[in-house]
Amino acid sequence: MVLSGLIYISTNQNSCKQQMIEQVFRKSEEKLEDFGLRSSPGSEEKLEDFGLRSSPGFLYNQPSTLVGRTDVVSMTPWLAPIIWEGTFDPTLIDSIYKQHNLTIATTVFALGKYTRFLKDFLESAEEHYFVGFRVHYYLFTDQPEAVPEVKMGENHHLTVRRVPSLDRWQDISMGRMEILEKLIKNELANEADYIFCLDVDAKFYGRWGVESLGRLVGVIHPWFFDYPRDQFSYERRPESQAFIPAGEGDYYYTAAAFGGSLADVHHLTKTCWEQLNIDIANSIEAIWHEESHLNKYFLYTKPSKLLSPEYLWRDINAAVGQVKIIRFSHVAKNNAEVRPNV
Ligand SMILES: CC(=O)N[C@H]1[C@@H](OP(=O)(O)OP(=O)(O)OC[C@H]2O[C@@H](n3ccc(=O)[nH]c3=O)[C@H](O)[C@@H]2O)O[C@H](CO)[C@H](O)[C@@H]1O
Ligand SMILES: [Mn+2]
Secondary structure: OOOOOOEEEEEOOOOOOEEEEEOOOOOOOOOHHHOOOOEOOOOOOEHHHOOOOOOOOOOOOOOOOOOOOOOOOOEOOOOOEEEOOOOOOHHHHHHHHOOOOOEEEEEEEEOHHHHHHHHHHHHHHHHHEOOOOEEEEEEEEOOHHHOOOOOOOOOEEEEEEEOOOOOOHHHHHHHHHHHHHHHHHHHHOOOOOEEEEEOOOEEEOOOEOHHHOOOEEEEEOOOOOOOOHHHOOOEOOOOOOOEOOOOOOOOOEEEEEEEEEHHHHHHHHHHHHHHHHHHHHOOOOOOOOHHHHHHHHHHHOOOOEEEOHHHOEEOOOOOOOOOOOOOEEEOOOOHHHHOOOO
16 A cells, blocks of 8 residues: 555656656655646746636637526536536637646556556547647556557657556555645646546547636546435445445545646545545445545535536446536446456
Protein backbone atom coordinates (compact mmCIF):
# COMPACT_ATOMS: atom_id res chain seq x y z
CA MET A 1 0.00 0.00 0.00
CA VAL A 2 2.96 2.31 0.48
CA LEU A 3 3.61 3.69 -2.95
CA SER A 4 6.17 6.37 -2.29
CA GLY A 5 9.73 6.58 -3.62
CA LEU A 6 8.60 6.18 -7.17
CA ILE A 7 10.85 5.93 -10.15
CA TYR A 8 9.67 8.51 -12.57
CA ILE A 9 9.76 7.88 -16.24
CA SER A 10 9.40 11.00 -18.24
CA THR A 11 8.46 10.59 -21.83
CA ASN A 12 9.17 12.42 -24.95
CA GLN A 13 6.17 14.72 -25.00
CA ASN A 14 4.67 13.66 -28.28
CA SER A 15 5.44 10.02 -28.31
CA CYS A 16 6.08 7.39 -25.69
CA LYS A 17 9.86 7.22 -26.06
CA GLN A 18 10.78 6.83 -22.47
CA GLN A 19 13.67 8.11 -20.54
CA MET A 20 14.18 7.03 -16.97
CA ILE A 21 14.72 9.66 -14.37
CA GLU A 22 14.98 8.64 -10.77
CA GLN A 23 13.48 11.06 -8.39
CA VAL A 24 11.49 11.22 -5.20
CA PHE A 25 8.54 13.47 -4.66
CA ARG A 26 9.90 16.94 -4.26
CA LYS A 27 8.57 19.27 -1.64
CA SER A 28 6.81 22.15 -3.21
CA GLU A 29 6.97 25.69 -1.94
CA GLU A 30 3.54 26.30 -3.39
CA LYS A 31 0.69 26.95 -1.03
CA LEU A 32 -2.38 24.88 -1.74
CA GLU A 33 -4.52 28.02 -1.59
CA ASP A 34 -2.67 29.11 -4.71
CA PHE A 35 -4.12 26.24 -6.70
CA GLY A 36 -6.51 27.44 -9.29
CA LEU A 37 -5.32 31.01 -8.95
CA ARG A 38 -2.16 30.80 -11.01
CA SER A 39 -1.59 32.79 -14.14
CA SER A 40 -1.85 30.62 -17.16
CA PRO A 41 1.48 30.30 -18.96
CA GLY A 42 1.84 32.73 -21.81
CA SER A 43 -1.28 34.57 -20.83
CA GLU A 44 -2.03 37.77 -18.99
CA GLU A 45 -5.19 36.24 -17.65
CA LYS A 46 -5.46 35.06 -14.10
CA LEU A 47 -8.04 32.49 -13.26
CA GLU A 48 -9.49 34.63 -10.47
CA ASP A 49 -10.46 37.07 -13.22
CA PHE A 50 -11.95 34.25 -15.23
CA GLY A 51 -15.07 35.66 -16.77
CA LEU A 52 -17.22 33.74 -19.23
CA ARG A 53 -16.31 36.10 -22.02
CA SER A 54 -17.57 35.70 -25.54
CA SER A 55 -16.34 37.52 -28.67
CA PRO A 56 -18.42 40.04 -30.62
CA GLY A 57 -19.62 38.58 -33.90
CA PHE A 58 -19.42 34.99 -32.72
CA LEU A 59 -22.67 33.34 -33.75
CA TYR A 60 -24.50 30.48 -32.10
CA ASN A 61 -28.05 29.31 -31.51
CA GLN A 62 -30.21 31.53 -29.33
CA PRO A 63 -30.45 30.09 -25.81
CA SER A 64 -34.05 29.42 -24.84
CA THR A 65 -35.70 30.08 -21.53
CA LEU A 66 -38.54 27.69 -22.35
CA VAL A 67 -37.28 24.84 -24.48
CA GLY A 68 -34.66 22.37 -23.33
CA ARG A 69 -34.24 18.88 -21.88
CA THR A 70 -37.36 17.96 -19.92
CA ASP A 71 -36.70 14.22 -19.61
CA VAL A 72 -33.80 14.62 -17.20
CA VAL A 73 -32.93 16.86 -14.27
CA SER A 74 -30.12 19.24 -15.15
CA MET A 75 -29.69 20.96 -11.77
CA THR A 76 -29.15 19.56 -8.28
CA PRO A 77 -31.16 20.97 -5.34
CA TRP A 78 -27.98 22.88 -4.36
CA LEU A 79 -27.92 24.38 -7.85
CA ALA A 80 -24.98 22.54 -9.32
CA PRO A 81 -25.51 21.82 -13.01
CA ILE A 82 -25.83 18.21 -14.12
CA ILE A 83 -24.34 17.94 -17.60
CA TRP A 84 -26.38 16.08 -20.21
CA GLU A 85 -26.31 16.27 -23.99
CA GLY A 86 -28.43 19.25 -24.99
CA THR A 87 -27.71 21.30 -21.86
CA PHE A 88 -24.69 23.10 -23.37
CA ASP A 89 -23.52 24.43 -26.72
CA PRO A 90 -20.13 22.84 -27.42
CA THR A 91 -19.05 25.53 -29.89
CA LEU A 92 -19.96 28.34 -27.55
CA ILE A 93 -18.43 26.80 -24.44
CA ASP A 94 -15.23 25.93 -26.32
CA SER A 95 -14.90 29.50 -27.58
CA ILE A 96 -15.30 30.87 -24.05
CA TYR A 97 -12.72 28.53 -22.49
CA LYS A 98 -10.29 28.88 -25.43
CA GLN A 99 -9.54 32.40 -24.21
CA HIS A 100 -7.71 30.90 -21.25
CA ASN A 101 -4.69 28.74 -21.65
CA LEU A 102 -5.98 25.97 -19.40
CA THR A 103 -4.18 22.73 -18.69
CA ILE A 104 -6.11 19.67 -17.63
CA ALA A 105 -4.00 17.12 -15.77
CA THR A 106 -5.41 13.62 -16.13
CA THR A 107 -4.30 10.62 -14.12
CA VAL A 108 -4.65 7.04 -15.16
CA PHE A 109 -3.35 3.89 -13.48
CA ALA A 110 -2.47 0.65 -15.28
CA LEU A 111 -0.88 -2.01 -13.12
CA GLY A 112 -0.63 -5.73 -13.77
CA LYS A 113 -2.84 -6.90 -16.59
CA TYR A 114 -4.63 -3.57 -16.80
CA THR A 115 -1.91 -2.34 -19.19
CA ARG A 116 -3.96 -4.10 -21.88
CA PHE A 117 -6.57 -1.34 -21.60
CA LEU A 118 -4.10 1.47 -22.31
CA LYS A 119 -4.13 1.40 -26.10
CA ASP A 120 -7.89 1.81 -26.45
CA PHE A 121 -8.05 4.24 -23.57
CA LEU A 122 -5.35 6.55 -24.92
CA GLU A 123 -6.27 6.28 -28.59
CA SER A 124 -9.92 7.00 -27.92
CA ALA A 125 -9.01 9.84 -25.51
CA GLU A 126 -6.95 11.43 -28.25
CA GLU A 127 -10.04 11.42 -30.45
CA HIS A 128 -12.53 12.77 -27.94
CA TYR A 129 -10.99 14.10 -24.71
CA PHE A 130 -10.40 17.88 -24.48
CA VAL A 131 -9.47 18.07 -28.14
CA GLY A 132 -7.88 21.48 -28.81
CA PHE A 133 -7.07 22.10 -25.13
CA ARG A 134 -3.89 21.40 -23.17
CA VAL A 135 -3.94 17.96 -21.55
CA HIS A 136 -1.19 16.34 -19.51
CA TYR A 137 -1.74 12.66 -18.80
CA TYR A 138 0.10 11.19 -15.82
CA LEU A 139 0.17 7.45 -16.30
CA PHE A 140 1.15 5.31 -13.33
CA THR A 141 2.19 1.75 -14.07
CA ASP A 142 4.38 -1.05 -12.78
CA GLN A 143 5.43 -1.85 -16.38
CA PRO A 144 6.50 1.25 -18.30
CA GLU A 145 7.75 -1.02 -21.08
CA ALA A 146 4.18 -2.17 -21.72
CA VAL A 147 2.90 1.34 -22.44
CA PRO A 148 1.89 1.45 -26.10
CA GLU A 149 3.09 4.14 -28.48
CA VAL A 150 0.13 6.41 -28.98
CA LYS A 151 0.45 9.56 -31.00
CA MET A 152 -0.53 12.54 -28.88
CA GLY A 153 -2.53 15.37 -30.42
CA GLU A 154 -1.41 18.99 -30.33
CA ASN A 155 -0.80 20.19 -26.77
CA HIS A 156 -1.45 16.74 -25.36
CA HIS A 157 1.41 15.23 -23.38
CA LEU A 158 1.96 11.94 -21.63
CA THR A 159 4.24 11.28 -18.68
CA VAL A 160 4.73 7.69 -17.55
CA ARG A 161 5.68 6.97 -13.95
CA ARG A 162 6.70 3.66 -12.45
CA VAL A 163 4.95 2.55 -9.28
CA PRO A 164 5.49 -0.70 -7.37
CA SER A 165 3.25 -3.66 -8.18
CA LEU A 166 0.66 -4.58 -5.61
CA ASP A 167 -0.97 -7.91 -4.84
CA ARG A 168 -4.53 -6.77 -4.23
CA TRP A 169 -6.61 -4.89 -6.79
CA GLN A 170 -8.35 -3.13 -3.93
CA ASP A 171 -5.01 -1.69 -2.79
CA ILE A 172 -4.25 -0.50 -6.31
CA SER A 173 -7.63 1.17 -6.56
CA MET A 174 -7.51 2.75 -3.10
CA GLY A 175 -3.81 3.65 -3.37
CA ARG A 176 -4.71 6.04 -6.17
CA MET A 177 -5.92 8.52 -3.53
CA GLU A 178 -2.46 8.71 -1.96
CA ILE A 179 -0.63 9.08 -5.26
CA LEU A 180 -3.06 11.74 -6.46
CA GLU A 181 -2.75 13.67 -3.22
CA LYS A 182 1.06 13.73 -3.54
CA LEU A 183 1.03 14.50 -7.24
CA ILE A 184 -1.20 17.52 -6.76
CA LYS A 185 0.60 18.79 -3.67
CA ASN A 186 4.15 18.32 -4.90
CA GLU A 187 3.98 18.91 -8.60
CA LEU A 188 0.88 20.28 -10.20
CA ALA A 189 0.54 23.72 -8.63
CA ASN A 190 2.25 25.44 -11.55
CA GLU A 191 1.52 22.79 -14.12
CA ALA A 192 -2.24 22.50 -14.38
CA ASP A 193 -5.53 24.23 -13.67
CA TYR A 194 -7.84 21.24 -13.39
CA ILE A 195 -7.42 17.53 -12.85
CA PHE A 196 -9.46 14.47 -13.75
CA CYS A 197 -8.79 10.98 -12.40
CA LEU A 198 -10.03 8.24 -14.69
CA ASP A 199 -10.24 4.43 -14.63
CA VAL A 200 -8.21 2.81 -17.41
CA ASP A 201 -10.64 -0.01 -18.21
CA ALA A 202 -12.74 2.41 -20.18
CA LYS A 203 -12.99 3.95 -23.60
CA PHE A 204 -14.15 7.25 -25.08
CA TYR A 205 -16.88 7.24 -27.71
CA GLY A 206 -17.92 10.89 -27.70
CA ARG A 207 -16.87 14.37 -26.73
CA TRP A 208 -15.62 15.00 -23.19
CA GLY A 209 -14.66 18.66 -23.05
CA VAL A 210 -14.65 21.92 -21.11
CA GLU A 211 -18.33 21.55 -20.21
CA SER A 212 -17.04 19.12 -17.56
CA LEU A 213 -14.81 21.66 -15.79
CA GLY A 214 -15.69 22.96 -12.34
CA ARG A 215 -14.32 23.32 -8.81
CA LEU A 216 -15.41 19.86 -7.73
CA VAL A 217 -16.83 17.45 -10.27
CA GLY A 218 -18.57 14.14 -9.59
CA VAL A 219 -19.89 11.62 -12.10
CA ILE A 220 -23.18 9.82 -11.48
CA HIS A 221 -22.66 6.05 -11.47
CA PRO A 222 -24.32 4.35 -14.47
CA TRP A 223 -25.90 1.61 -12.40
CA PHE A 224 -27.66 3.69 -9.80
CA PHE A 225 -28.84 6.88 -11.48
CA ASP A 226 -32.49 5.87 -11.19
CA TYR A 227 -32.35 4.10 -7.81
CA PRO A 228 -33.87 5.24 -4.52
CA ARG A 229 -31.11 6.38 -2.15
CA ASP A 230 -31.61 3.54 0.29
CA GLN A 231 -30.61 1.10 -2.43
CA PHE A 232 -27.33 2.86 -3.21
CA SER A 233 -24.36 0.66 -2.34
CA TYR A 234 -23.04 3.13 0.25
CA GLU A 235 -21.06 1.77 3.18
CA ARG A 236 -23.67 0.96 5.84
CA ARG A 237 -21.47 -0.15 8.74
CA PRO A 238 -21.02 2.67 11.27
CA GLU A 239 -17.54 1.30 12.10
CA SER A 240 -16.23 2.52 8.74
CA GLN A 241 -15.32 6.14 8.08
CA ALA A 242 -17.28 5.82 4.82
CA PHE A 243 -20.54 5.15 6.68
CA ILE A 244 -23.65 6.86 5.36
CA PRO A 245 -26.80 6.32 7.42
CA ALA A 246 -30.10 5.27 5.88
CA GLY A 247 -32.17 8.25 4.79
CA GLU A 248 -29.11 10.27 3.72
CA GLY A 249 -27.46 10.60 0.34
CA ASP A 250 -27.91 12.58 -2.86
CA TYR A 251 -26.63 10.46 -5.74
CA TYR A 252 -24.33 7.47 -6.05
CA TYR A 253 -21.07 8.66 -7.60
CA THR A 254 -18.50 6.54 -9.40
CA ALA A 255 -14.85 6.55 -8.38
CA ALA A 256 -13.94 5.72 -11.97
CA ALA A 257 -14.05 9.41 -12.88
CA PHE A 258 -13.90 12.54 -10.73
CA GLY A 259 -12.08 15.84 -10.88
CA GLY A 260 -12.09 19.57 -10.44
CA SER A 261 -9.71 22.33 -9.44
CA LEU A 262 -6.38 21.31 -7.94
CA ALA A 263 -7.27 22.68 -4.51
CA ASP A 264 -10.62 20.93 -4.34
CA VAL A 265 -9.35 17.60 -5.64
CA HIS A 266 -6.35 17.83 -3.34
CA HIS A 267 -8.66 18.20 -0.36
CA LEU A 268 -10.81 15.33 -1.59
CA THR A 269 -7.91 12.91 -2.11
CA LYS A 270 -6.23 13.89 1.15
CA THR A 271 -9.44 13.38 3.09
CA CYS A 272 -10.29 10.06 1.43
CA TRP A 273 -6.76 8.76 1.99
CA GLU A 274 -6.91 9.73 5.67
CA GLN A 275 -10.30 8.05 6.06
CA LEU A 276 -9.06 4.93 4.26
CA ASN A 277 -6.15 4.75 6.70
CA ILE A 278 -8.38 5.09 9.73
CA ASP A 279 -10.38 2.15 8.35
CA ILE A 280 -7.17 0.14 7.85
CA ALA A 281 -6.17 0.84 11.46
CA ASN A 282 -9.61 -0.38 12.54
CA SER A 283 -9.37 -3.50 10.32
CA ILE A 284 -12.33 -2.57 8.19
CA GLU A 285 -12.48 -2.08 4.42
CA ALA A 286 -15.43 -0.18 3.00
CA ILE A 287 -17.71 -2.17 0.70
CA TRP A 288 -16.61 -0.37 -2.47
CA HIS A 289 -13.23 0.78 -1.21
CA GLU A 290 -12.31 4.35 -2.14
CA GLU A 291 -15.60 4.70 -4.00
CA SER A 292 -17.43 4.41 -0.66
CA HIS A 293 -15.21 7.11 0.83
CA LEU A 294 -15.69 9.30 -2.23
CA ASN A 295 -19.45 9.02 -1.82
CA LYS A 296 -19.20 10.02 1.82
CA TYR A 297 -17.02 12.99 0.84
CA PHE A 298 -19.40 14.17 -1.87
CA LEU A 299 -22.37 13.91 0.47
CA TYR A 300 -20.92 16.47 2.87
CA THR A 301 -18.79 18.45 0.39
CA LYS A 302 -21.16 18.72 -2.50
CA PRO A 303 -19.75 18.78 -6.01
CA SER A 304 -20.17 22.08 -7.85
CA LYS A 305 -20.82 20.24 -11.09
CA LEU A 306 -22.15 16.76 -11.81
CA LEU A 307 -21.67 14.79 -14.98
CA SER A 308 -24.52 12.56 -16.10
CA PRO A 309 -23.92 8.85 -16.79
CA GLU A 310 -23.08 9.87 -20.38
CA TYR A 311 -19.65 10.51 -18.86
CA LEU A 312 -19.32 6.97 -17.53
CA TRP A 313 -21.53 4.34 -19.06
CA ARG A 314 -20.92 0.62 -18.99
CA ASP A 315 -20.58 -1.36 -22.18
CA ILE A 316 -22.74 -4.08 -20.65
CA ASN A 317 -25.62 -1.75 -19.73
CA ALA A 318 -28.66 -1.68 -21.97
CA ALA A 319 -29.21 1.70 -23.60
CA VAL A 320 -31.69 4.04 -21.96
CA GLY A 321 -33.55 6.82 -23.73
CA GLN A 322 -32.21 9.61 -21.54
CA VAL A 323 -28.62 8.83 -22.48
CA LYS A 324 -28.44 10.37 -25.94
CA ILE A 325 -24.71 9.98 -26.29
CA ILE A 326 -22.21 7.70 -24.58
CA ARG A 327 -19.05 9.71 -24.10
CA PHE A 328 -16.97 7.39 -21.93
CA SER A 329 -17.77 3.81 -21.05
CA HIS A 330 -16.38 1.03 -18.92
CA VAL A 331 -15.36 -1.89 -21.10
CA ALA A 332 -16.72 -5.29 -20.16
CA LYS A 333 -13.92 -7.19 -18.44
CA ASN A 334 -13.47 -10.53 -16.76
CA ASN A 335 -12.46 -9.43 -13.26
CA ALA A 336 -11.19 -12.88 -12.30
CA GLU A 337 -8.87 -12.89 -15.29
CA VAL A 338 -7.45 -9.35 -15.13
CA ARG A 339 -7.15 -8.76 -11.41
CA PRO A 340 -4.23 -10.06 -9.32
CA ASN A 341 -6.66 -11.45 -6.72
CA VAL A 342 -10.37 -12.14 -6.46
C1 LIG B 1 -17.70 1.88 -12.35
C2 LIG B 1 -17.01 2.08 -11.07
O1 LIG B 1 -17.53 2.75 -10.23
N1 LIG B 1 -15.80 1.52 -10.90
C3 LIG B 1 -15.18 1.41 -9.60
C4 LIG B 1 -15.34 0.05 -9.09
O2 LIG B 1 -14.95 -1.10 -9.83
P1 LIG B 1 -14.07 -1.43 -11.12
O3 LIG B 1 -14.39 -2.80 -11.56
O4 LIG B 1 -14.21 -0.39 -12.15
O5 LIG B 1 -12.56 -1.38 -10.54
P2 LIG B 1 -11.28 -1.66 -11.42
O6 LIG B 1 -11.00 -3.10 -11.43
O7 LIG B 1 -11.42 -0.99 -12.73
O8 LIG B 1 -10.15 -0.92 -10.57
C5 LIG B 1 -10.06 0.50 -10.58
C6 LIG B 1 -8.81 0.99 -11.32
O9 LIG B 1 -7.63 0.57 -10.62
C7 LIG B 1 -6.59 0.28 -11.54
N2 LIG B 1 -6.20 -1.14 -11.44
C8 LIG B 1 -6.96 -2.03 -10.76
C9 LIG B 1 -6.55 -3.36 -10.65
C10 LIG B 1 -5.36 -3.79 -11.25
O10 LIG B 1 -4.95 -4.96 -11.20
N3 LIG B 1 -4.64 -2.87 -11.93
C11 LIG B 1 -5.02 -1.57 -12.06
O11 LIG B 1 -4.33 -0.78 -12.69
C12 LIG B 1 -7.12 0.63 -12.93
O12 LIG B 1 -6.81 1.97 -13.22
C13 LIG B 1 -8.61 0.45 -12.75
O13 LIG B 1 -9.32 1.14 -13.75
O14 LIG B 1 -14.83 -0.03 -7.77
C14 LIG B 1 -13.47 0.26 -7.61
C15 LIG B 1 -13.13 0.15 -6.13
O15 LIG B 1 -13.97 -0.72 -5.47
C16 LIG B 1 -13.15 1.64 -8.14
O16 LIG B 1 -13.73 2.60 -7.29
C17 LIG B 1 -13.68 1.77 -9.54
O17 LIG B 1 -13.47 3.05 -10.00
MN1 LIG C 1 -12.87 0.18 -13.71
